[in-house]
Structures are given as C-alpha cells and as structure tokens.
Amino acid sequence: MIELRSLTKRFGDFTAVDDLSLTIETGEFFGLLGPNGAGKTTTISMLSTVLLPTAGEILLDGVPLTRRASAQKRKLSVITQEYSMRQDMTLDQVMEYQGRLYLLPRKLIRARTEELLAFAGLSEYRRRTVRHLSGGMKRKLMICRALLTEPEILLLDEPTAGMDALSRRQMWNLLRQLHARGLTVLLTTHYIDEAQSLCGRVALINRGRLDAVDAPEALVDRLGRWAVDETSDDTLKSRYFRDRDAAIAFLRERPSGALRATTLEDVFVERIGRGVETRDNPRRPAGS
Amino acid sequence: MGVITVLWEKWVEFRREFYKITVSAMISPLMYLIIFGLGIQTTSHGEPYLRFLIPGLVAMSTMNGSFGAITQNMSVQRLYEKALDQVMVSPTPLWQFILGQIIGGSLRGMYAGAVILLLTLPIRTGLVFNGWSLCVMFLNGTVFATLGLMLSFLAKTYSDAPRFTSFIIMPMSFLCNTFFSLDQMPGGFRQVIALLPLSQASGMLRSIAWGEPVGAGGALILLGYVAVFGLISVSFIYRKKNL
Numbered sequence: 001m002i003e004l005r006s007l008t009k010r011f012g013d014f015t016a017v018d019d020l021s022l023t024i025e026t027g028e029f030f031g032l033l034g035p036n037g038a039g040k041t042t043t044i045s046m047l048s049t050v051l052l053p054t055a056g057e058i059l060l061d062g063v064p065l066t067r068r069a070s071a072q073k074r075k076l077s078v079i080t081q082e083y084s085m086r087q088d089m090t091l092d093q094v095m096e097y098q099g100r101l102y103l104l105p106r107k108l109i110r111a112r113t114e115e116l117l118a119f120a121g122l123s124e125y126r127r128r129t130v131r132h133l134s135g136g137m138k139r140k141l142m143i144c145r146a147l148l149t150e151p152e153i154l155l156l157d158e159p160t161a162g163m164d165a166l167s168r169r170q171m172w173n174l175l176r177q178l179h180a181r182g183l184t185v186l187l188t189t190h191y192i193d194e195a196q197s198l199c200g201r202v203a204l205i206n207r208g209r210l211d212a213v214d215a216p217e218a219l220v221d222r223l224g225r226w227a228v229d230e231t232s233d234d235t236l237k238s239r240y241f242r243d244r245d246a247a248i249a250f251l252r253e254r255p256s257g258a259l260r261a262t263t264l265e266d267v268f269v270e271r272i273g274r275g276v277e278t279r280d281n282p283r284r285p286a287g288s
Numbered sequence: 289m290g291v292i293t294v295l296w297e298k299w300v301e302f303r304r305e306f307y308k309i310t311v312s313a314m315i316s317p318l319m320y321l322i323i324f325g326l327g328i329q330t331t332s333h334g335e336p337y338l339r340f341l342i343p344g345l346v347a348m349s350t351m352n353g354s355f356g357a358i359t360q361n362m363s364v365q366r367l368y369e370k371a372l373d374q375v376m377v378s379p380t381p382l383w384q385f386i387l388g389q390i391i392g393g394s395l396r397g398m399y400a401g402a403v404i405l406l407l408t409l410p411i412r413t414g415l416v417f418n419g420w421s422l423c424v425m426f427l428n429g430t431v432f433a434t435l436g437l438m439l440s441f442l443a444k445t446y447s448d449a450p451r452f453t454s455f456i457i458m459p460m461s462f463l464c465n466t467f468f469s470l471d472q473m474p475g476g477f478r479q480v481i482a483l484l485p486l487s488q489a490s491g492m493l494r495s496i497a498w499g500e501p502v503g504a505g506g507a508l509i510l511l512g513y514v515a516v517f518g519l520i521s522v523s524f525i526y527r528k529k530n531l
C-alpha cells in the first residue's frame with residue numbers, strides 16, 4: 001500500500017505539489033490525471049526519492065520511504081517520462097547495471113534479460129548502444145529494465161507520451177497483463193482515455209492539489225451519464241444529465257444539440273477547467 | 289556490493305573509451321615533457337629539470353584523470369541523461385555508490401599517472417617510483433575524485449564541469465609544485481598554496497622519487513581533504529532536496 005500524507009513540494013515560491021494525501025491499495029491500478037504542470041511528475045519523483053518533499057511523507061506498507069530505505073525501494077520500479085539511462089551502454093549492459101543495482105545474482109540477471117528482451121522484440125539489438133535506438137525502442141527497454149527486478153509497485157510517468165496509436169495499445173495490453181499478475185501500478189498521464197481504459201481509480205490533480213479521487217465510472221456518474229452538446233459559432237457547450245430521458249427531453253428543445261455518453265474527459269474538463277479551448281466551463285450537472 | 293556495481297560500470301566505460309582515455313591522459317603531460325624537459329633543457333637546483341618535472345607531472349595527471357573521470361561523468365548522468373535517477377530509486381545504499389565512484393575515480397587517476405610513468409621510462413633520470421608512489425597516487429586520485437563528485441552534485445548545468453576545471457584544476461596544475469618549487473613563491477601565498485592537495489602529492493612523489501624521507505603530514509592533509517569532500521558528497525546525496 002502506498003500512502004501519501006500531506007505531501008508538499010515547493011521550488012522557491014512555486015508550489016508544485018500542495019498538501020496531497022492519497023492511499024493506493026496493494027494490487028490497485030491507480031491513475032494520477034492532470035494537465036501539464038499539475039504536479040504529476042513531481043509526485044513520481046518524490047516517490048522515486050530523486051526529490052525530497054518539502055513537507056509530508058510517503059509510506060510504503062506503513063514504513064516511511066526515504067533515500068536510506070533500501071528494503072522499501074526494493075519494492076519499486078520506475079519508468080520515467082525521460083529516457084533515464086546511460087546512453088553509451090548497450091542494452092545488455094543497461095539490464096546488467098539495473099540487476100546489479102538491485103543486488104540480483106548475475107545468472108538471474110542474464111536469464112531475465114534474455115526473456116524480457118525477447119518479449120519486447122529487442123533481442124537482435126542487444127549489442128547496440130542506447131543512443132542508437134529509436135524512441136519507441138528506448139521506451140520498451142525502460143519497461144524491460146523496470147520489470148527485470150520483479151517489483152511489487154510499478155510507477156509509470158506518462159509511459160505512452162509520444163507513442164503512436166498501435167504502440168500505445170500494445171503498452172496498455174502489457175500493463176493490464178502486469179496488473180493481472182498482482183502488481184500495484186501507479187500511472188500518471190494526461191491522456192484521459194488511457195486513464196479511463198486502464199485505471200480502477202483515478203485522482204484528478206490540478207496545480208498540485210487533489211481535486212477528486214474515485215473510480216472513473218463513479219466520477220462520470222457524479223457528473224451525469226448523458227451529455228448534450230450544443231454547438232454555436234465559436235463554442236461547444238455541454239449539459240449533463242443523470243437520466244437519459246431528461247437528456248432527450250432537453251434535446252427536443254434544442255434541435256442543434258447532440259446526445260452522447262459522458263466520458264472521463266468531460267469530468268476532467270468540468271473539474272479542471274482547462275485543456276479544451278472550445279468548451280465553456282464550469283457548469284453544473286442538470287436534470288434529475 | 290554497491291561498490292562493485294559502480295566499479296563494474298566504470299570498467300565498462302573504461303573498456304569502451306580506452307583509446308580516448310589513454311590518449312587524452314598522454315597529450316598535455318607529453319607536451320610539457322617535450323617543451324620543458326627536452327626542448328628547454330634547463331636545470332633545477334643543479335639537477336636536470338626533468339628530475340623535478342616528472343614527479344609533478346605524475347601527480348598532475350593523477351589529479352586530472354580522477355577529477356575528469358568523475359566530474360564529467362556524474363554531471364552528465366545527473367543533469368543530462370538522468371541516469372542517476374535509476375541509482376536513487378534502487379536499493380543500492382547511496383554511500384556505497386559514493387564510495388564506488390571515489391575508488392573508480394582514483395583508479396582512473398592512477399591509470400593516467402601510470403601512463404606518464406611508462407612514457408618516461410626510457411628517459412634515464414634515476415628517479416625511484418615504488419609501492420609508496422602508487423599509494424600517494426591513489427590517495428591523490430581519491431582527493432580529486434571526491435572533489436569532482438562533490439562539485440558534480442553542485443553543478444546546475446552540465447557545462448559547469450568544464451568551468452570547474454578552468455577555475456580549480458587549471459590554476460592548481462600550474463601553481464602547486466608541479467613546474468616549480470614552492471620555495472620561489474612569496475611568503476603568505478606560499479603557505480596557502482602548500483596546503484593545497486596537489487602541492488602535497490607532488491611533494492611526496494618527488495621526495496620518494498629522490499630517495500628522500502617522506503613525513504606523514506602530507507598524507508594526513510590529503511586524508512583530511514578526502515574526509516571533508518566525502519562527507520559533503522554523502523550529505524548531498526542523502527539530504528539534497530532536488531538532486
């Protein structure tokens with residue numbers, strides 16, 4: 001279980017994470033959703049101890065996570081947004097370095113490296129240096145490296161940023177498989193469909209503060225399961241309804257409107273209030 | 289275990305960059321040897337100048353090798369590649385990581401010094417280099433690897449590493465008992481320069497090379513530097529809020 005207790009991070013006058021408290025249960029697939037600059041990466045950096053909190057604390061299974069907490073850190077693997085690897089090492093060397101840092105026996109490192117590189121389709125590039133890999137290959141290598149240590153908790157910071165649609169779907173399938181094996185996954189993303197598709201619960205954060213936390217369906221329910229979009233010259237206005245009949249009745253009065261199911265993106269836009277320029281906000285759910 | 293991991297990483301880097309490391313360790317000392325030792329054939333205290341110069345060059349190469357290996361590498365890892373993040377999140381104790389970096393840097397410094405010894409081997413100078421010389425070279429390398437590590441944690445951009453070399457290493461190379469004796473410096477300034485680590489390392493290597501007795505004072509001063517820079521580095525890696 002991961003507990004963030006009143007976690008705060010300031011850089012001078014700027015507060016990147018502001019009094020963030022969250023509990024992520026063991027085995028959960030949890031999403032941290034927010035616009036750019038919301039504090040997602042800062043939160044992951046504090047979980048990986050690269051940054052230390054200004055205030056508050058992080059507990060893993062009830063024990064504070066610090067730079068000295070080797071036993072706690074053994075449970076974690078991180079896939080960062082940037083390609084945080086020695087660029088002049090070969091794939092084999094990257095894997096071996098990771099295994100050695102996690103104090104794994106060399107025989108085990110070699111066996112798992114074979115398995116993981118084959119799984120990721122990287123076996124034929126194993127003697128190539130990281131700097132000569134494409135962006136997608138580097139991302140796959142980071143996943144292999146993270147899985148080498150068989151972590152209990154996987155932290156992923158924008159894992160599909162910059163990926164094409166096919167690679168994103170492959171990544172989603174992989175993450176589902178890992179979660180099915182019992183791994184606790186904490187994912188940060190600003191792709192709302194990604195959070196809705198993968199996460200059992202999501203936390204919406206904005207300007208470092210927690211805005212809402214619940215299952216995606218519950219958040220949608222709270223806003224209203226049905227949406228009617230009204231398009232004018234320069235804006236798109238949406239009204240939300242908990243009841244489909246109420247939405248249809250409303251639609252009859254506005255023939256130019258369109259009925260659709262509400263998505264997590266609607267929740268995001270309504271609550272966070274930025275990111276989609278063509279929509280007005282904030283608005284309240286209407287109907288019954 | 290963490291120390292071995294870092295030494296393995298350093299070994300991988302050394303094997304990959306072997307020719308570049310070796311050639312760059314040779315170039316400037318070789319120039320100094322040619323210009324001051326062979327080109328301008330002068331004497332110092334009635335002896336051929338090379339007898340004065342070679343121990344100083346060995347100390348200087350050890351310093352450059354150790355400092356360069358750590359400062360450049362760690363600055364790039366921390367600020368550009370973000371590869372230090374991988375270490376921070378791993379269960380490897382960070383003090384072991386620091387210790388591995390220091391030993392690895394010292395060994396690189398010793399290698400650079402050994403290259404100079406090999407280069408000067410054909411020159412008959414009557415200088416003595418023995419196990420004690422290697423100890424001094426290792427200690428000198430340790431001081432500058434630790435200094436390099438500390439500065440690389442202070443660096444804000446990866447272009448800071450060459451600046452540290454310009455502001456700290458370059459003046460020390462020329463002033464600290466490498467090319468001329470500290471006796472020729474004005475009082476006050478001389479005492480300050482004498483306390484700097486390269487002055488001590490050069491002095492000790494020269495004494496050993498000339499078959500003179502070496503006091504423990506120089507080694508204690510170098511160990512003092514290692515302790516101070518090492519503690520600051522360990523404090524940084526455990527306490528610095530934003531690595």
